[in-house]
């Protein structure tokens with residue numbers, strides 16, 4: 001029979017699929033002999049069964065009861081015992097951590113009878129009634145969706161009338177009565193008194209919350225599959241709210257913002273765990289615990305060192321101290337900023353905890369991309385308006401909005417300003433450039449979630465008096481209204497009125513060769529890890545570059561060649577008129593004159609790029625787009641001609657152009673006269689480009705250079721197309737003195753080319769996958785239209801988790817790629833194969849290309865370092881199909 005429940009002493013961290021991350025780590029800590037309250041985990045299998053049928057699987061609650069009895073025996077306490085009641089905490093925990101997303105219910109087991117037992121045993125009647133009201137509130141909210149404000153409102157009223165020591169036991173008992181009435185009014189029956197019923201309802205509601213809207217939004221954002229389900233952890237309660245010698249905290253084994261070594265965290269005396277994460281009261285730095293309770297503080301330090309050695313990574317923990325006794329409630333490999341990820345990975349190598357290869361698996365291309373973002377240029381900056389806690393780094397500038405909906409609806413960049421955030425703010429946090437709160441520390445909801453998604457965040461800016469209803473925030477006597485621009489610095493926590501200019505990141509400056517590798521710990525870490533990636537990667541990284549400047553920049557960023565030089569970009573601007581001449585040419589003589597005028601310009605372009613990439617391959621693609629793209633748009637020409645005619649003037653050249661545009665008009669230009677087809681029907685066009693390449697190369701050779709041009713033919717679908725172009729090209733090349741050998745290859749960017757790659761390879765010295773067009777033509781997705789039209793709906797419906805124009809569709813398009821690589825290499829052993837579509841710079845896609853055996857990827861210059869890192873990661877830990885971003 002299937003098993004759905006495991007005691008903490010039965011599991012270990014390798015079983016996160018079944019026990020969830022939290023359950024697996026609780027089991028691991030239990031195994032390590034650390035002080036974890038006894039408990040058990042209900043598996044994700046049980047949740048999946050529940051989600052499939054709407055009911056818990058048969059036998060689940062019997063199994064839960066059996067485990068519960070074991071815990072009761074171990075602790076010699078029973079659930080529902082009015083004299084010495086066992087109380088339980090129920091917490092969700094899926095495979096991947098989803099901070100604030102799922103539900104927690106504490107103090108299960110309290111009822112009208114057991115509350116007296118708790119009071120007697122703890123010797124604290126106020127605590128007992130306070131726990132009971134917490135249970136009704138959490139249970140009411142989680143199981144029955146009762147708005148938390150309803151309870152909060154009553155609590156605030158009681159607190160307002162209470163003395164400085166807080167509400168009395170009597171007041172809290174009355175509050176419990178009020179809470180019960182709120183509960184009964186919303187739910188239609190009384191608060192359940194049977195502890196086992198409370199427990200089973202809590203477990204069910206954790207299962208159901210997997211599909212809550214905010215959980216689904218978070219998963220989509222983080223690309224976590226929808227079908228994993230969550231586990232449920234049931235644990236004996238320990239109390240941090242039993243007076244000044246009790247408390248609760250969150251800690252990191254290193255600073256999750258910068259990676260700096262040293263224990264770091266927040267502590268809240270006389271409080272329950274959820275109070276810290278919710279940012280309800282302001283915490284004190286963890287070091288303060290050293291003063292309050294030196295024994296627990298020392299023990300905590302030892303445990304954190306044990307965990308870090310054991311997990312060989314930064315860990316974060318939640319702990320509770322109950323009357324001087326330390327308990328571990330959770331640990332996991334902690335989330336961290338991109339900067340901390342690099343710094344920590346390098347430190348752990350130095351400390352001998354991980355190898356350099358492993359260090360590569362600890363950082364992602366997406367994190368490196370984030371580090372290349374700019375930061376504020378503070379020279380001459382005004383005094384900040386206020387300073388909060390820098391919770392997630394970055395420099396964000398935007399208009400102030402006060403609620404999630406406004407952030408989600410805004411068109412330009414916005415800063416979401418909230419007293420504190422909760423999971424309902426998620427859509428706004430995703431949409432905003434930055435998040436600013438007036439309450440809570442680095443471990444508040446806002447901080448944790450923003451860090452996870454790489455959003456700039458400043459929290460706990462207590463000088464801010466936020467009135468979201470009126471849409472304004474006051475700082476001193478300055479009032480900032482919705483729509484005003486502010487700038488926030490997620491490193492230093494500073495907040496400015498107005499726009500502060502931004503400057504490039506130190507990592508970007510280092511990569512551009514402007515900063516020394518030892519400039520700071522982050523730059524040094526990036527330098528080391530990229531160096532190691534370069535040493536281990538098998539995949540080459542080239543750049544898509546059309547100008548000497550871009551080629552030079554790409555080379556400085558580590559590109560070892562140009563994988564795609566789009567020659568159409570050289571036909572723009574003033575040269576457009578030369579293309580017009582070519583298109584409008586009347587007869588061979590005019591056409592040849594037009595081509596002759598283009599030739600020296602192209603030659604100079606190529607010479608510049610070949611010089612910038614001296615000694616490295618430069619793949620020059622013959623003209624690809626339809627020629628009418630170089631003419632004025634039909635509507636504009638029509639209007640110009642109509643205007644001239646209305647004035648009785650001769651439209652002149654515009655009239656001729658209009659005729660040409662009409663003649664060349666295509667309903668589907670992407671599938672029309674473009675690529676190799678142009679070369680075959682516009683006499684002399686490709687020959688001119690080939691000659692320009694050869695002459696530029698010959699010129700470079702004469703100047704002592706080492707030019708390595710390659711000629712690439714776009715949009716080939718049949719080997720005969722390529723053969724015809726190649727024949728002509730070779731004739732031209734043979735006629736240019738002093739040019740080096742120039743290979744001629746083809747793009748593989750239509751399905752027929754991939755399907756007949758074996759034939760095509762007979763005529764091609766190399767292949768380069770044009771994955772933009774290959775995606776377009778494989779899916780029949782117009783690349784210029786679909787992302788703006790229906791992709792939103794497709795992503796929403798989970799047809800695919802991310803646009804196939806962004807991350808390679810490994811199953812469909814990827815299959816064509818694998819087939820073409822295999823058949824191409826079978827026909828021509830040693831065939832060089834690369835990719836030059838946008839996917840070449842996408843970390844997840846790079847992993848796929850490495851696995852598919854490509855020789856290189858080519859991407860935009862700025863993504864070269866990201867591709868280098870991703871290629872290194874792929875070499876040490878092939879992970880096709882696993883997201884880089886997690």
Ligand code: PEP
Pocket residue numbers: 564566624749769770771772773774836837838
């Ligand atoms: C491609 O199609 O992937 C490609 C690189 O060419 P372009 O984007 O210029 O069509």
Ligand code: MG
Pocket residue numbers: 714749770772773
């Ligand atoms: Mg293309």
